[in-house]
Amino acid sequence: MILELRDLSKSFGALKAADAISFDVPEGEALGIIGPNGAGKSTLFSLVSGALAPSAGRVLLDGRDVTRASAQQRCVAGIGRSHQIPAPFEKLTVFENLLVAACFGRGKREAEVVESCGEVLEATGLLSKANRLAGSLSLLDRKRLEMARALATQPRLLLLDEIAGGLTEGECQELVAAIRKIHASGTTIIWIEHIVHALLAVVSRLVVLNFGRLIAQGDPREVMDSAQVREIYLGSPI
Amino acid sequence: MAMTNAAAPRFAIRTRTPVSTIAAVCCVVLVVVLAALPFFAGRSVMQNMFFILTMLSLAQFWNLLAGYSGLISVGQQAFVGLGAYLLFAWTILGGVDPVLAIVLSGAIAALVALPTSFLVFRLKGAYFAVGTWVVAEVFRLILAQVKILGGGTGTALPKEATNDAAFVQWIVQMTGERAAVARDKADYWLALILAIGAIGLVYGLLRSRRGLALAAIRDNEAASGSVGVDATRMKRLVYVVSAFGAGMTGALIYLAKARISPDAAFSLIDWTAFVFFIVIIGGIATIEGPIVGVLIFWLIQNELSSFGSVYLMLLGALAIIVMLFFPKGVWGTLAERFDLHLFPIRRSLEFASAAGDPKSSPAVEEEISHD
Numbered sequence: 001m002i003l004e005l006r007d008l009s010k011s012f013g014a015l016k017a018a019d020a021i022s023f024d025v026p027e028g029e030a031l032g033i034i035g036p037n038g039a040g041k042s043t044l045f046s047l048v049s050g051a052l053a054p055s056a057g058r059v060l061l062d063g064r065d066v067t068r069a070s071a072q073q074r075c076v077a078g079i080g081r082s083h084q085i086p087a088p089f090e091k092l093t094v095f096e097n098l099l100v101a102a103c104f105g106r107g108k109r110e111a112e113v114v115e116s117c118g119e120v121l122e123a124t125g126l127l128s129k130a131n132r133l134a135g136s137l138s139l140l141d142r143k144r145l146e147m148a149r150a151l152a153t154q155p156r157l158l159l160l161d162e163i164a165g166g167l168t169e170g171e172c173q174e175l176v177a178a179i180r181k182i183h184a185s186g187t188t189i190i191w192i193e194h195i196v197h198a199l200l201a202v203v204s205r206l207v208v209l210n211f212g213r214l215i216a217q218g219d220p221r222e223v224m225d226s227a228q229v230r231e232i233y234l235g236s237p238i
Numbered sequence: 239m240a241m242t243n244a245a246a247p248r249f250a251i252r253t254r255t256p257v258s259t260i261a262a263v264c265c266v267v268l269v270v271v272l273a274a275l276p277f278f279a280g281r282s283v284m285q286n287m288f289f290i291l292t293m294l295s296l297a298q299f300w301n302l303l304a305g306y307s308g309l310i311s312v313g314q315q316a317f318v319g320l321g322a323y324l325l326f327a328w329t330i331l332g333g334v335d336p337v338l339a340i341v342l343s344g345a346i347a348a349l350v351a352l353p354t355s356f357l358v359f360r361l362k363g364a365y366f367a368v369g370t371w372v373v374a375e376v377f378r379l380i381l382a383q384v385k386i387l388g389g390g391t392g393t394a395l396p397k398e399a400t401n402d403a404a405f406v407q408w409i410v411q412m413t414g415e416r417a418a419v420a421r422d423k424a425d426y427w428l429a430l431i432l433a434i435g436a437i438g439l440v441y442g443l444l445r446s447r448r449g450l451a452l453a454a455i456r457d458n459e460a461a462s463g464s465v466g467v468d469a470t471r472m473k474r475l476v477y478v479v480s481a482f483g484a485g486m487t488g489a490l491i492y493l494a495k496a497r498i499s500p501d502a503a504f505s506l507i508d509w510t511a512f513v514f515f516i517v518i519i520g521g522i523a524t525i526e527g528p529i530v531g532v533l534i535f536w537l538i539q540n541e542l543s544s545f546g547s548v549y550l551m552l553l554g555a556l557a558i559i560v561m562l563f564f565p566k567g568v569w570g571t572l573a574e575r576f577d578l579h580l581f582p583i584r585r586s587l588e589f590a591s592a593a594g595d596p597k598s599s600p601a602v603e604e605e606i607s608h609d
Contacts, residue, residue: 071464081464088458089453089457089462092453093586093587099585101465101466110450115248118249121311130586161324234368236407
């Protein structure tokens with residue numbers, strides 16, 4: 001198991017954003033996470049990536065307890081993440097954003113990572129904007145940059161947080177193709193997404209969160225057809 | 239990515255620009271001229287230049303701390319004073335050669351800065367600023383207790399550390415000048431080496447991948463962690479390096495003054511407020527800014543110092559005006575308008591030259607779009 005979550009909980013005052021969540025992610029899996037707004041999906045990512053410390057529970061990476069490890073240590077250990085609200089280094093160029101991620105995520109010198117940064121830019125459609133300031137990018141390109149920067153750290157576990165929102169159908173298909181390619185190269189992927197058809201084109205398992213609790217998981221089609229999930233999204237039948 | 243082909247790199251980094259190449263050549267010429275200055279300039283020029291160069295060193299290190307790392311310290315006088323007192327300790331108590339003592343003083347100031355950082359890094363923003371000031375006051379009070387270094391009234395350097403020092407005597411033998419004149423030259427050369435070293439160290443740090451990390455921390459500290467940057471460690475490094483620089487500069491300044499007291503060595507006005515002014519006026523977070531700033535500061539001080547304390551008011555008013563209307567300072571404003579960078583740190587991605595058509599370079603395509 002590349003990732004194991006054990007009764008992971010996070011409270012903000014009285015609000016339980018994560019409530020005793022437990023699940024395992026085997027190496028090489030593509031896992032999707034869905035749930036209504038405010039279900040605690042991004043909070044879960046922050047707990048896994050180390051941006052937030054849990055109120056209770058444990059996070060295991062490769063069987064090793066990393067609950068107390070910082071975000072920086074977890075990145076070096078192989079967890080890469082994109083942020084739902086893009087957080088680019090605005091006064092650096094797109095290329096420099098990747099460069100810093102590649103250098104520090106993998107502990108390498110600049111000259112050693114130029115090629116791989118260029119290739120990631122190419123794969124994410126950002127090559128023509130490589131030397132623009134990240135702060136000058138459109139929202140769409142900022143989202144691309146989120147994924148590109150996470151990829152530049154060459155993660156073994158990639159956390160993608162709502163990167164398909166706002167894309168046209170054509171762009172969405174390109175994105176799906178790009179993510180499938182990353183997955184095919186051996187990277188484990190956990191993808192939070194509201195655009196369900198894009199998600200289902202990639203993932204082999206689905207986890208459903210609601211009010212901070214894991215309420216369903218399993219085969220994507222079965223989960224989507226389950227009465228529980230229909231109730232969350234469509235409400236209960238009268 | 240799996241398809242990396244080591245044999246034929248497709249991409250390359252470029253940092254140099256035509257302007258920076260010209261600037262580098264000019265810098266070399268300038269350094270040669272400055273190194274030769276003692277052979278044709280008088281004593282007062284030496285003394286003025288010593289002041290400019292030492293203030294420039296302090297400004298470069300404070301700029302690294304505040305401008306590039308967001309650590310707004312108002313307590314760098316802690317390490318200026320500590321370095322100065324350490325120089326006196328090494329030379330008076332240890333009989334160490336003053337040139338060596340300068341380096342040792344800087345090194346010990348850096349060593350002291352390391353545990354100090356654990357204390358002051360618990361504080362953020364304005365609290366950090368106040369904390370660093372408190373540390374400086376504590377250092378002052380502690381050194382005022384050291385009776386062997388003159389206690390509260392201070393002490394003077396012995397002749398062995400000034401006119402009779404090896405470096406000064408060597409200049410006397412080479413030029414046949416009086417020891418007092420040779421000493422001014424020795425101090426000047428040391429200040430020149432220190433200033434060049436300060437610029438080189440700061441620029442080298444910014445050109446290294448640590449420079450990228452500092453920029454990432456400045457733009458978004460939380461996101462910098464998620465790409466593997468250890469923000470606290472980077473800031474600690476900068477704090478220690480700045481203390482090393484401030485310590486050496488303090489040691490050199492007081493080697494030239496040859497007389498020390500706690501109140502002067504740990505002066506907030508002299509070693510932080512003026513430095514603050516220099517960096518703000520010149521342009522914070524640029525290497526060129528402190529150079530421009532120190533020249534402006536020297537001019538103003540020369541013109542206005544006869545007005546007494548009114549001069550300090552004018553200085554403060556000028557700093558406020560610049561902060562309000564030109565927050566990037568003189569150099570920062572010029573650099574932005576004319577896209578002028580003598581010490582470039584921007585890394586551009588280009589197609590490796592073997593790929594042929596330069597038009598296909600992403601750099602060429604987007605060069606004008608720094609909107």
